[in-house]
Amino acid sequence: MPDEPSPQDLAYFLVEAGLVSPEQVEAARAAAKEGESAVDVLLAQGVITPRDVAVARSLQLGLPLIDLKRHVVQPRALALIPEEIARRYHAIPLDIIGGELIVVMENPQDIRALEDISLRAGMRIRPALGVREDIDEAITLYYKSRGEIERQIDQIAPEPTALPEAPRLTPEEVAENPVSRVVELILRQAIRDRASDVHIVPDDGLLRVRYRIDGILHDALEVPLSVHAPLISRIKVLAGMNIAERRRPQDGQFVFVGDHGEVDVRVATADTVRGEMAVLRILDKSLSLMELDELGFLPEAMEAYERLYSLPFGMILVAGPTGAGKTTTLYATINRLDREEFNIMTIEDPIEYQFERVSQIQVNRQAGITFATGLRAIMRMDPDVIMVGEIRDQETARIAVQAALTGHLVLSSIHANDAVGVLFRLVDLGVEPYLVVSALVGVISQRLVRRVCEHCRMMVEASPEESRVYEEEMGTPLTHFYKGQGCHFCADTGYRGRTGVFEVLTLSEPIRRLLMDGASADEIREQAIREGMITMRRDGMIKVREGITTPREVMRNVYTIQ
Structure with missing residues (x-):
């Protein structure tokens, strides 16, 4: 039976993290030469990596392990420490939070380094752990960029x-x-x-x-x-x-x-x-394409949307303000379609991602290629699926409607407040209501909200306003919810990454009749909700309940003008 590593030993935390077994540690101790530790032997044998050691040291010291490839070094922090000092101690300043300088270090127990860096910066240091190779690479990257910019500016x-x-x-x-x-x-x-x-x-x-x-x-x-x-x-x-x-x-x-x-x-x-x-x-263009499953659709919304893009013809519009992720949704949809069976063509401005087996046309106004002229050209190319980057004007809207009516599946984006607002936006662009109800099969409206940081989230009490807004959507008051407290991983914001909130409107026969009869947006929205549509705000509050985002974030981003 091998001796268990002591809780004061770094090898103990390697075992605790599941990175090595007690038997491997015992074998490494037996093989260690004078002055070597079991960790040194495990590293030399390739059993563990420097990152594994950093993980164990993070557990040992109770300090966060910072992945510098996923964090942004802030220029105001970088300016406080000379490159020479950073290289000497294998440490890089990350950010200034709460009057303290966050420094990612290979060895946060180096008292001399902490005192020297604190003296240079003129402020208190809050150390964090990093992998030496990552730290040295970040020093080269950030100091080189900053230094070269300053040198060029001095010449200017x-x-x-x-x-x-x-x-x-x-x-x-x-x-x-x-x-x-x-x-x-x-x-x-x-x-x-x-x-x-x-x-x-x-x-x-x-x-x-x-x-x-x-x-x-x-x-x-x-x-x-x-x-x-x-x-x-x-x-x-x-x-x-x-x-x-x-x-x-x-x-x-x-x-x-x-x-x-x-x-x-x-x-x-x-x-x-x-x-x-x-x-x-x-x-x-080098960023990987997101899948529909990664965008944040609720299961009910995803099921409704899958039914829409599986139709052989009709028009599907994605609505939202600039920066709401409309193009990402359209691209993820194209990625789901069978590109071997269908002739898929697009007209875009600009082309943000190039697909295999998809014919993509770039808008070029100097050459006379606009959304409208490009769409007309596509209509003569025997397409099955057409994607139009954006419907901005009456001409493009009318051609897209005609394409949907003549047996093509048309995907596009449009600026509208919500899903129901798209119907009236098309009418405002000069498309007759009877053409809208004949061509349009569904609308997706979306926004982006920030995700709660999983590293520092805590259950907090809801304010009266947050509880009221939540109760309006969900029918029950909100007492507590998850909120990020701010940490190294999220740059003290409490949020890390973003996700989408969606509403999927399927044009059923009752909704088509309401639009033809001149019904208001509120009447159509109420009918859609009766048929099962989940509004963006409700989608957001469901994500609050699941601990994904916060009421304040939903209130800030998911707004409707009624």
């Missing part, structure tokens, strides 16, 4: 003072300027941080660069305001926009080659009282 603007009148630059001057490298570095870092948008905003005395990650904006960089003009001009050149026009809003797009392939970048600019701002939407 040695004096960090705002210029009274920004100089007008020619395209040739812009291309030769170090600002080109700055734009590249900003975009590369945004892609690494999984940002969906980059905001470049002039403020009093400085220029802010912000990343939107999981729907929330984070400050990424602050640079001298004198960089503003060349930075915006460079982005305009890349996007094919007019660099001389500064007052009129413009939009454009370009392809950026990131670390893992091509990324589409959509650019919009507008003049503000402090100067011209730009927003860059990042569409990373």
Whole structure:
């Protein structure tokens, strides 16, 4: 019978975590040379990995283990510790939370390192564990990006003072300027941080660069305001926009080659009282496609939607505001269809993901290819399934309806407040009600809500307002619910990741008759609920009951105007 490892021994926690057996530990002790531990032998033999050791040490010390590949190092924290110190102690500052600097370290018990880092930062240190290889890789990645951006900016603007009148630059001057490298570095870092948008905003005395990650904006960089003009001009050149026009809003797009392939970048600019701002939407083609099962559909909603996209013809519309995940739902639907049996064609702006066995057409207004003209062309290509990126105007709406009426399954997105609102949106676009009820078979309306962090969630008492809103939907008062308290894993927000809330409206005969008879949206909604439709707000409150999100998050994102 092998001796059990002592509770003070790191090997004990490896056994507790199920990473090794007591027999393996005993064998490693027997094989250990002078000065070696059983853990050293297990590592050398490949029985465990450095990450396994970090997991065990996390249990031993009661400290969180931070996966730096899934966390974003905040620039304000990075700026407090020189790269030399970070490399010396294999430690990287992660964030500033509650007046303390969160530092991910290989050895959080190194008192000298903790004191040195605290002295350099001028604040208290809250240590967390990390894997040495991950820490060193993150140091190289983040300090290199920050240092290179600063070096390039120094060449652009040695004096960090705002210029009274920004100089007008020619395209040739812009291309030769170090600002080109700055734009590249900003975009590369945004892609690494999984940002969906980059905001470049002039403020009093400085220029802010912000990343939107999981729907929330984070400050990424602050640079001298004198960089503003060349930075915006460079982005305009890349996007094919007019660099001389500064007052009129413009939009454009370009392809950026990131670390893992091509990324589409959509650019919009507008003049503000402090100067011209730009927003860059990042569409990373290398990200894996989500399955319908991963989007957050309730079982009843999923069953209803599966019946809809299994129909041989008709129109299905996905509704929601910008950033609600409509394209993700459409792509996940296409991924479910039989691409060998059906001829599936799409018209998109832009194409965010390329499918095998699907013919995809990119909108190109300069070449005369719009949603409407592209849809007309598709109609002559013997399609079975047609996806239209978005229905924006009367012409596209009418052609899509005609396609659905002539034996095609048409999928598209539309901006509407909720599922019932889509019916009236189509009528507003000039589609006659009798055509709407003939062509449309179903509508999905959706929003995104943040998920409660599983690492720090606790049961808390509901406020009177939260309880009232919950009771309006569910019929019973809410006394307690899960809420994240904030931790290293969620950057002290209490949320980590997002999920969808949905309502699926199937156009039954009673609903068709109501629309033809001029019924109001409330009357149609009531009929849909009687037939079993789960509204987005109810869907959200069910997810509150299941501990997935919070009442406040549902109230913030799932709104209807009635």
